[in-house]
Amino acid sequence: MIFRRDEYRYNYRIHHARKFTDKIRTAPKYRAYIKNIMPLSNHNVPADTMPQYATRKAEYFAGVRAELPLLLGLFPFGMVYGVLALAAGLPVWAIIFMSAIFLAGSGQLIFVQLFGVATPYSIIATTASIVNLRHLLYSASVAPYLDHLPRRWKMLLSFLLTDEAYAAAVPRFRDGPATPHRHWFLLGTGTTLWVGWFTSSITGILIGHAVPASWSLDFSVALTFIALLVMSLQRKSEIIAALAAAGAALMLQSLPYKLWILAAALIGIAVGVFCRRLEIRR
Amino acid sequence: MELLILILVCSGITFLLRYSFIAASKYLPKNPHFQDMLRFVPPTVLAALIAPEIFVQNSSFDFAPDNLRIWAAALAFLAAYFTRNVLATIATGMIALWCLQSFF
Structure with missing residues (x-):
């Protein structure tokens, strides 16, 4: 039941083996993870043996470990948010509460900037939501891996589906074995990010004003994304798609509400699918 | 309230x-075609988020070589490619940016 979709994909891949000739490159770190924690994937377990797969705890802490290095890049961003929010005149409870339940770095920054210049509340709500439209893509991307879960799991994991938690969990879903507890990996990355974001906002409120702007700590978020981007590139078509998205993001900068994020991503996906077609046909 | x-x-x-x-x-x-399409979500969204962080300074484009973030980001890309490690990438990029800022 759980594996039906993956079996389907797997059979499709065998059937069209000649088409999928490109070498899939896995991060060495993740290869070690597969070797140590998941000695057997469900595809090569003989039918008469008990299936071996990682426990909930192993999956959860593998997720935590995948997320921890990303917090280094996220922490300065959370502090910047705390400082800007204080400067915009938000009460401390609102700053902390927003980090706890809004959980969206760029959305919160826009919120704070608009609040600081006394924008009407309806416009703040619209803008902060449109900035987060890219989460639709994340949702679509992980949905196939979560469709067997009960609703409470889906809601919890959706709540935790942030940029970094998503990007850290996708390689495990995509390249790892389809074991029953793999959603615990996403829970691990998500909760780790939640704790990191919460503490970094509070740190920003407390000591953020002491950090001078000349340290350029805001650059660390871009660096985190660079690391995630390079590790997510496995095929030539994905590299072309990323370049197209970057170019489109620069060209569409004039779009309001940061709509260029979603527009550029969609353009990149279209270019990528087109290149993939050519790649397969060749 | x-x-x-x-x-x-x-x-x-x-x-x-x-x-x-x-x-x-x-x-x-x-x-499977739909699944293959979704593979492009992480690289494209991340690329779309990164590009303006590097090339847009104070809401104007800066493609000139004296934009130090371009060089720091290039070094970070190399570090990410060769080490495949998030910490190494962040460290390389930040240290590169600080060194460049202190020299120029």
Whole structure:
């Protein structure tokens, strides 16, 4: 039941083996993870043996470990948010509460900037939501891996589906074995990010004003994304798609509400699918 | 009170955006082409988020070689490619940026 979709994909891949000739490159770190924690994937377990797969705890802490290095890049961003929010005149409870339940770095920054210049509340709500439209893509991307879960799991994991938690969990879903507890990996990355974001906002409120702007700590978020981007590139078509998205993001900068994020991503996906077609046909 | 409601509304909408496709996952197309399309989500969204961080300074484009972030980002790309390690990438990029800023 759980594996039906993956079996389907797997059979499709065998059937069209000649088409999928490109070498899939896995991060060495993740290869070690597969070797140590998941000695057997469900595809090569003989039918008469008990299936071996990682426990909930192993999956959860593998997720935590995948997320921890990303917090280094996220922490300065959370502090910047705390400082800007204080400067915009938000009460401390609102700053902390927003980090706890809004959980969206760029959305919160826009919120704070608009609040600081006394924008009407309806416009703040619209803008902060449109900035987060890219989460639709994340949702679509992980949905196939979560469709067997009960609703409470889906809601919890959706709540935790942030940029970094998503990007850290996708390689495990995509390249790892389809074991029953793999959603615990996403829970691990998500909760780790939640704790990191919460503490970094509070740190920003407390000591953020002491950090001078000349340290350029805001650059660390871009660096985190660079690391995630390079590790997510496995095929030539994905590299072309990323370049197209970057170019489109620069060209569409004039779009309001940061709509260029979603527009550029969609353009990149279209270019990528087109290149993939050519790649397969060749 | 109004502020509390505003925060709840923003959070609620963001949650619904994240929940949308996951809630409807049973109805998503099950063909491999759709799955292959979704493979492009992480690289394209990340690239779209990174490019302006590097090339846009104070809401204007800066493609000139004296934009130090271009060089720091290039070094970070190399570090990410060769080490495949997040910490090494962040460290390389930040140290490169600080060194460049102190020299130029």
